[in-house]
Amino acid sequence: xxxxxxxxxxxxxxxxxxxxxxxxxxxxxxxxxxxxxxxxxxxxxxxxxxxxxxxxxxxxxxxxxxxxxxxxxxxxxxxxxxxxxxxxxxxxxxxxxxxxxxxxxxxxxxxxxxxxxxxxxxxxxxxxxxxxxxxxxxxxxxxxxxxxxxxxxxxxxxxxxxxxxxxxxxxxxxxxxxxxxxxxxxxxxxxxxxxxxxxxxxxxxxxxxxxxxxxxxxxxxxxxxxxxxxxxxxxxxxxxxxxxxxxxxxxxxxxxxxxxxxxxxxxxxxxxxxxxxxxxxxxxxxxxxxxxxxxxxxxxxxxxxxxxxxxxxxxxxxxxxxxxxxxxxxxxxxxxxxxxxxxxxxxxxxxxxxxxxxxxxxxxxxxxxxxxxxxxxxxxxxxxxxxxxxxxxxxxxxxxxxxxxxxxxxxxxxxxxxxxxxxxxxxxxxxxxxxxxxxxxxxxxxxxxxxxxxxxxxxxxxxxxxxxxxxxxxxxxxxx
Ligand code: NAD
Numbered sequence: 001x002x003x004x005x006x007x008x009x010x011x012x013x014x015x016x017x018x019x020x021x022x023x024x025x026x027x028x029x030x031x032x033x034x035x036x037x038x039x040x041x042x043x044x045x046x047x048x049x050x051x052x053x054x055x056x057x058x059x060x061x062x063x064x065x066x067x068x069x070x071x072x073x074x075x076x077x078x079x080x081x082x083x084x085x086x087x088x089x090x091x092x093x094x095x096x097x098x099x100x101x102x103x104x105x106x107x108x109x110x111x112x113x114x115x116x117x118x119x120x121x122x123x124x125x126x127x128x129x130x131x132x133x134x135x136x137x138x139x140x141x142x143x144x145x146x147x148x149x150x151x152x153x154x155x156x157x158x159x160x161x162x163x164x165x166x167x168x169x170x171x172x173x174x175x176x177x178x179x180x181x182x183x184x185x186x187x188x189x190x191x192x193x194x195x196x197x198x199x200x201x202x203x204x205x206x207x208x209x210x211x212x213x214x215x216x217x218x219x220x221x222x223x224x225x226x227x228x229x230x231x232x233x234x235x236x237x238x239x240x241x242x243x244x245x246x247x248x249x250x251x252x253x254x255x256x257x258x259x260x261x262x263x264x265x266x267x268x269x270x271x272x273x274x275x276x277x278x279x280x281x282x283x284x285x286x287x288x289x290x291x292x293x294x295x296x297x298x299x300x301x302x303x304x305x306x307x308x309x310x311x312x313x314x315x316x317x318x319x320x321x322x323x324x325x326x327x328x329x330x331x332x333x334x335x336x337x338x339x340x341x342x343x344x345x346x347x348x349x350x351x352x353x354x355x356x357x358x359x360x361x362x363x364x365x366x367x368x369x370x371x372x373x374x375x376x377x378x379x380x381x382x383x384x385x386x387x388x389x390x391x392x393x394x395x396x397x398x399x400x401x402x403x404x405x406x407x408x409x410x411x412x413x414x415x416x417x418x419x420x421x422x423x424x425x426x427x428x429x430x431x432x433x434x435x436x437x438x439x440x441x442x443x444x445x446x447x448x449x450x451x452x453x454x455x456x457x458x459x460x461x462x463x464x465x466x467x468x469x470x471x472x473x474x475x476x477x478x479x480x
Contacts, residue, residue, distance in 0.1 A: 002033040004179050007186030009049035010196030016041040026092030026323035027314050029362030035179050038204035040212040046200035047218050050142040050169040053197030058139050058167040062117045069114035075192040076107040083181055088314045090180040092323030093277050095315055106153040112446045113161035120467050131479045137471035139167035144219040146210055148226040149175035149325050150280045156182055159223045162466035171200045173210050177325055179203045214238055228455050246459035246469055250384040251412030254405035255285030259293040261417035271305045273441040275368045278324045279388040283413045283442055288392045289401050295394040303349045306368050311354045323364040330364040333387035340380045345371040376404040406432045411453030415441045
C-alpha cells in the first residue's frame with residue numbers, strides 16, 4: 001500500500017516514530033494509502049530546516065521568488081490530471097469539481113501571489129516638510145500553515161503562496177483526512193527543483209502534529225483554516241506567545257431571496273450554493289431565507305432542482321455530488337438530520353444515506369436534503385452542519401430577515417437575491433458577513449481581502465492583505 005511521506009528539507013522522509021494512519025477513499029470506504037502519524041520530533045526537524053532555509057530565502061529578490069513560484073505553478077498544471085484524481089479519491093468530491101475548481105485554483109493561487117509580490121508598494125506619509133515616514137515590510141521567519149480537508153490543495157496553496165512570496169519559509173500541516181494532494185505537491189516541488197527547506201510538509205493529527213507546530217517557539221506566524229472550535233484552541237495556545245495569527249473558520253451562511261429576485265437565477269444559485277462539494281464549503285449557503293410571497297413557489301422549484309442532482313461515483317462525469325469526506329462526518333450529518341426531525345423539521349427531499357450496489361456500497365453518500373419548519377434560532381439553524389443539508393425559512397420584511405440572518409455566532413458570507421439595486425446594497429451593508437454576494441455566489445476576485453466576522457475568523461487573507469499579514473511592518477521616520 002502506498003505510504004505518504006513527510007517533505008522535510010527537500011526530501012521525502014518517514015515519520016521519525018515509524019507510525020502510520022489509514023487513509024480512506026470515501027467513495028468506497030476502503031483504506032488505500034497510509035499517512036505519517038507524525039509528532040513533535042518531525043515538526044522540530046521541519047521547523048529547523050525551514051529556519052535554516054529562511055537565512056537565504058529571505059535574502060532572495062522578489063523577482064527570484066516570483067520566478068520560482070511561477071515555475072511551481074506551471075508544474076502543478078503539468079500534473080493536473082494526477083492531482084484531480086488524487087483530490088477526488090482522497091475527498092470523495094466529483095472529479096469534475098476538482099478539475100474545474102480545486103486544482104486550477106491551486107496553481108492560480110500561486111501565480112497570483114507570485115505576481116502580487118512584484119506589484120506591491122509600501123506606504124509613505126509626509127509631515128509638511130518636517131519629516132517623511134515610510135514603512136518597510138520584512139518577512140517574519142517560519143510560517144505555520146494549517147489547512148482543512150474540504151478544499152485541500154486550494155486552501156493549502158492559498159496560505160503557502162503569500163507566505164513564500166513575501167520571503168518567509170513554511171511548515172505546512174495539511175488535514176490528515178485528505179493528505180494526498182499535499183504529498184503530490186511535495187513530489188512536484190522536488191521535480192521542479194524547489195529550494196530545500198523553504199517549504200516543508202508534515203502530515204499527521206491535529207493534536208500530535210498541529211499543536212507542536214502552532215506552539216513551536218520558532219513559528220512566529222500561524223495561518224489556520226478549519227473549524228471554529230480548533231481555531232479557538234489555537235488562539236488560546238498561541239496568544240501567550242504573541243504570535244501573529246490568522247483564523248479562517250466556520251460559517252452558517254444565509255442565502256436571502258427577496259420576492260423581486262430573478263426567480264430562476266435564485267433557484268439555481270441557491271441549489272449550487274447548498275450542495276456544491278456535498279455542502280462542504282465554508283461558504284455554502286445553508287440557511288435559505290425566502291420572502292413569503294414566493295415561498296411556496298420557490299420551495300417547489302428548489303426541491304425539483306434538487307431532485308435532478310445526481311449523487312454517484314466521483315469518477316463519473318454525470319455525478320453532481322460525490323461522497324462526503326469520512327464515515328464519522330457522514331454519521332454526524334445524519335445525526336443532525338435526526339435532530340432536525342425531532343425539533344419538528346419536515347424533510348422536503350433527501351434525509352438519508354444513499355446506498356449503491358457493487359464497488360460503491362460502502363461509500364459515504366448522502367442525499368441532498370432540504371428541511372423546512374424549523375425556527376431560525378434552533379440549534380440546526382445556528383450550528384454549522386457542513387454537509388448537503390439546508391433549511392428553508394420564510395420571512396416577511398427586510399428588517400426581519402436581517403435579524404434572522406445575523407442571529408448566529410458566525411459571519412463568514414451571505415448571498416442576497418433581489419432586482420432592486422438599492423435594497424441589495426442596503427441589506428448587504430447590514431449583514432454580518434466578511435463577504436456578501438448580490439445575485440451570485442462564490443464569485444471570487446483574489447485581490448479582495450477574504451475572511452469572516454464574529455466567530456468565523458480574525459484577520460483577512462487574500463490580495464495584498466495576505467502580503468501584509470505575512471510581513472512585519474517597520475516604520476521609519478526621517479527628519480528632513
Ligand atoms: P478542523 O478544525 O478539524 O481541522 C483543520 C486542520 O486543523 C486540520 O489540518 C487538523 O489536523 C488541524 N488541527 C486539528 N486540531 C489541531 C490543533 N489542536 N492544533 C493545530 N491544528 C489542529 O477542520 P476540518 O474539519 O478539517 O474543516 C472543516 C472546517 O473548516 C469547517 O468548519 C469549515 O467551515 C472550515 N473552513 C473554513 C474556511 C474559511 O475560509 N473560513 C475554509 C474551509 C473550511
